[in-house]
Amino acid sequence: MTDVTSNRLADLTAVSAQLRADRAVRAKRAAMLKHVFLIAASFVMIYPLLWMVASSLKPNNEIFGQLGLIPSDPQWSNYTSGWNALPVSFTNFFWNSAVVTVLSVIGNVISCSFAAYAFARLEFSGKTIWFALMMMTLMIPYHVVLIPQYLTFLQLGWVNTYLPLVVPRFLASDAFFIFLMIQFFRQLPRELDEAAMIDGCSPFKIYWAIILPLSLPAMTTAAIFSFIWTWEDFLGPLVYLNDIKDYTVPLALRMFLSQDSVSEFGQMFAMSVLSILPIILFFVIFQRFIIRGIAMSGMK
C-alpha cells in the first residue's frame, strides 16, 4: 500500500518535472521565436533607411530595380556634387535651417517655460480660464490659423524673412511644450518654493535659481523635440520663403523633385541622408530623453 503510494508520488513528481521541463522548453522556444520575429521586423523597419544610404553611394543605373544594399563601386562624389547640384549651394540651406532651428529652440524653451511656471507654480486671478484656453489651443489645427497668420505677416512685410518662422516661438505658440513642462514642474516639491519665499526670494529668483536647474530633463526634452520638428518643418518654410537663397533644407530637397530632368538620384539621396543626419545624431545621443518624453506625454 505505502509502496503503491510512493510509486504514485514518484510518478507524479516525474510527471510534474516533465511538465516543468516541457514548459521551460516551450518558453525558450517562444522567446527564440519572439527574437526571430523582432529581428526580422527591425530589419524591415530599418531597411528603407539603409536603402537610402546605400543609394546615396550608388551610380544611377544601380539604384533602381535593386534590392541589394552594397554599392559595387561607392560613389562618394554624389555627396560633393549633390552639395552643389542646385543653383544655391547646400552650405546656404544648412546655414538657413540652423539659424531658424536654433532661434526656434531658444524661443520655445524660454517662452514656454515662462508660461508653464506661471500655470504650475504661481497664483493669479483668472488662472483657470487662461489654462483652459491654453489647453484648447492644443486642439486647433494649424491650417485654420495659417491663412490669417500669413496675411498678417504679409502686411507686416515679414514674408520672405525668417520672422514668421521664429517670432511665434518666442510667444509660446507651441502649447504642447507648455503642457509638457507644467506636468514636470508640478512634480517638484512645493516646499522648495515656500522655503525660498520665506528666505525672501522673488518668484523670478525662484524660477531662475530653483525651478530651471531642477527641470533640466524637461527642458532638454522640449529642446530636442523643438529642434527635430523645426528642422523637419516643411509647411512653414513652404508658405513663407520664396527666395531660393532663403530656403531651408526641406525646401531645397524638394527642388530635386521639381527639376524636370531628375537624373541624379544618387545626389538627391546623398543630400537626403545629410538632411536627416542631425536628427539621427540627436536621436542617438538623447535617445533616453526622447523615449521617456514620448511615454510621458504622448507626443508624435
Place this chain on the structure above:
Amino acid sequence: MTGMSIRSKLRRSWPGYVFLTPWLIGFFLLSIFPILASLYLAFTDYDAVNAPVWVGFENFQYMFEFDYRFWQSLKVTFLFVILSVPAKLIFALIVAMLLDKGIRAVGWYRALFYLPSILGGSIAVAILWRQLFNADGVINSALAVFGIQGPYWLSDPNYSLYTLVVLAIWQFGSPMLIFLAGLRAIPQDLYEAAEIDAATPSRKFFAITVPMLAPVIFFNLVLQMIEAFKSFSGAFIISGGTGAPLDSLLFFTVYLFNEAFSYFRMGYASALGWVLLVIIAAFTAIAFWTSKYWVHYENERG
C-alpha cells in the same frame, strides 16, 4: 476692506501675469485673432490683393453642392484615416506586447522601431518613399522575388493611397512607446490569477490586457486620428504638390494649401479650414462620447 483685498490680490497676481505675458501676446495674435479672422474670411471672397467681399454662405454652398474636389479630398482623407489609424495601432500594440516582458535588448528594439517615427515629417523620408514605390522601385523588386508583378503604385489612382497608408503604419513608434508604458502599469497578479484559472492567452488578452489598457488605447486613438486628419507633407511630396494621380492623393490639407497659396482663394480656403476644424472636433467628441462605454479608469471603479 474690499479695496485692500483687490490690491493685495493684484500684488499677488502680477508676477503670474509677467511670466504669462509672452504666451498672452501669442495667444491673442496667433490664436484668437486668426481664428476670428478666418471665420470672417470664410464668408468672403478674398484674393489677398483686393478687399474681401462678403458673400454669406456662398463658399459653403459651393463647397457642398458643386465642388467635386472638396468631396474627393474628404473621401481621400477619410479613407486614409480609416485605413491607417487602426492598422498603425494594431502594429503598435503587437510589438509593444512582444517587448513587454523578459526580452533582452529591449532598448535596442525600442529605439529601432521608434526611429522611423522621429523622421516622420521629414521631406527626405517622403522622397525616399516616392522612390521605393516607383514602378521599378524596391517594393516591386521585392514582389518580383515572389513572382508578383507589382502595380504602378504612384501613377495608378487605385493604389497610390496605399503607399501613404504604408508610410503611416511604418511610423507606429510613438503609439508603441505609449502602449509599452501602459502595459508596464498593468498589475502582474492579474495575469498570475488568470494563469491559475488556466486562462488561454487570447482570453487573457481580451479579459485583462484590453480592458486595463483601454485608457491608453483611447488616448492613442484620439491622438493618431487627429494627426491623420492633419497630415500633409507626405501626401504633398508624393503627389507632386497637386494630389495627383487623378486627385487620388488630394488630402484635405493639400487641397486647402493649393486653394490658398496656388490660386489665392483665401476666403474659400478659410472656409475649408473651418470644415477641417469642425470635422476634427466632431470626431474627437464622438470618441469621447463612445469612450464612456468602453474605457474605464482605475479610480472610477472603487
